[in-house]
Amino acid sequence: MRSGWAEVRYRWLLPLARGGRARGRAYARIVARVERASDPERARVASARIARALSLDPVRAERVYHGCLYSEALEEADSVFFMHRPALDLTLFQFDELPEVPDGARAANVGTIFGTLHFGTPVLGYLALCARLGGGLSIVGRPLDDANPMPESKRTYARAKVRWAEQVAGRPFIATDSAAMAQARDELLAGRSLFTPIDVPGSVARRATTVPVFGEPVRFACGLMTLARLTGATVVPVVAASSPDGIRVRFGQRLDPGGGEDALLGRALGELLRFVRTDPDEWWMWPYLEPAR
Amino acid sequence: MTTLDRVKRVVGEVMRVPDGTLEITARIEDLGESDSLTLAEIATSLDMEFGIRVPSEDMVDARSVGDLAALVERLLRTADSPPAS
Numbered sequence: 001m002r003s004g005w006a007e008v009r010y011r012w013l014l015p016l017a018r019g020g021r022a023r024g025r026a027y028a029r030i031v032a033r034v035e036r037a038s039d040p041e042r043a044r045v046a047s048a049r050i051a052r053a054l055s056l057d058p059v060r061a062e063r064v065y066h067g068c069l070y071s072e073a074l075e076e077a078d079s080v081f082f083m084h085r086p087a088l089d090l091t092l093f094q095f096d097e098l099p100e101v102p103d104g105a106r107a108a109n110v111g112t113i114f115g116t117l118h119f120g121t122p123v124l125g126y127l128a129l130c131a132r133l134g135g136g137l138s139i140v141g142r143p144l145d146d147a148n149p150m151p152e153s154k155r156t157y158a159r160a161k162v163r164w165a166e167q168v169a170g171r172p173f174i175a176t177d178s179a180a181m182a183q184a185r186d187e188l189l190a191g192r193s194l195f196t197p198i199d200v201p202g203s204v205a206r207r208a209t210t211v212p213v214f215g216e217p218v219r220f221a222c223g224l225m226t227l228a229r230l231t232g233a234t235v236v237p238v239v240a241a242s243s244p245d246g247i248r249v250r251f252g253q254r255l256d257p258g259g260g261e262d263a264l265l266g267r268a269l270g271e272l273l274r275f276v277r278t279d280p281d282e283w284w285m286w287p288y289l290e291p292a293r
Numbered sequence: 294m295t296t297l298d299r300v301k302r303v304v305g306e307v308m309r310v311p312d313g314t315l316e317i318t319a320r321i322e323d324l325g326e327s328d329s330l331t332l333a334e335i336a337t338s339l340d341m342e343f344g345i346r347v348p349s350e351d352m353v354d355a356r357s358v359g360d361l362a363a364l365v366e367r368l369l370r371t372a373d374s375p376p377a378s
Contacts, residue, residue: 176329178327178329179332179349181332182332182352186348189346206328207328226330230330230333230337
């Protein structure tokens with residue numbers, strides 16, 4: 001992202017979303033248009049992938065790509081809107097039924113790994129789920145350190161968002177280093193749960209595996225599935241997406257950790273890709289998928 | 294078999310180091326390809342081997358095989374139940 005545009009986007013435009021969700025939607029429309037125009041090659045690659053994956057004609061595939069840029073920007077706007085409210089208004093969230101905990105996991109008192117996508121509004125989904133579960137849910141995320149390639153203006157916004165999310169959840173983010181992963185294991189074994197994206201590109205992790213995405217083999221990080229194997233935690237796929245009426249949180253089937261982490265990631269993503277098929281323009285990762293070589 | 298021998302075996306299996314080649318001073322991070330989940334894997338294997346729960350904050354401080362063996366012995370002493378043999 002060009003630093004001049006990032007500065008305008010995060011320093012000047014995004015704060016307008018504090019004033020209401022309609023303003024947030026206006027922000028998302030502007031950002032989607034600029035982002036689409038500013039990187040034609042990314043647009044071409046993503047649209048071609050969408051067309052192949054969903055058997056769409058080029059015009060519809062481009063609309064889906066535009067929609068995924070809009071979704072990512074709307075997530076920022078919604079976050080800013082809620083960050084400047086005194087409390088998270090849970091009446092705006094609608095939950096599908098949460099899959100039951102199997103007897104074995106309940107008896108062992110092991111937590112759940114809620115695996116999500118870069119889809120819709122994942123952090124708000126985390127906070128709403130946290131409130132719904134009555135706490136005991138931590139989010140795992142890549143640290144906002146110098147190794148994270150985001151522009152400084154975006155990093156400033158992201159740091160404020162992390163502080164806010166930690167305050168609302170009453171729990172710090174869990175990073176992805178050795179100490180954090182050992183802590184994540186402790187959390188699961190103590191009966192607490194984790195919320196984490198599982199569509200992380202394989203190139204940012206040492207443990208990665210190939211999973212078909214609508215027929216195309218793609219590399220994804222699979223470390224969190226190793227934690228499921230080590231602890232016996234079940235995996236519940238979850239997505240949250242915004243609409244003018246509120247935010248809907250949907251779940252896939254609860255998955256047993258048996259059968260190896262590669263297969264588990266495949267099953268979890270298989271569940272989540274059902275949501276992508278229904279709402280492909282909510283998935284931000286279309287431009288960033290890494291085909292397996 | 295001593296606690297140290299059992300810890301060496303556990304660490305060797307996780308890190309895929311040939312049997313009998315691990316020294317007490319061997320540092321975990323120097324053994325083969327470790328990543329962010331290696332400590333969690335070793336902790337889980339020690340849990341199973343000794344029938345204890347190895348807490349993460351103690352694992353992070355244990356740098357070598359000898360440190361791990363000392364940690365396990367301390368946890369065994371404070372555990373309510375006797376260690377698995």
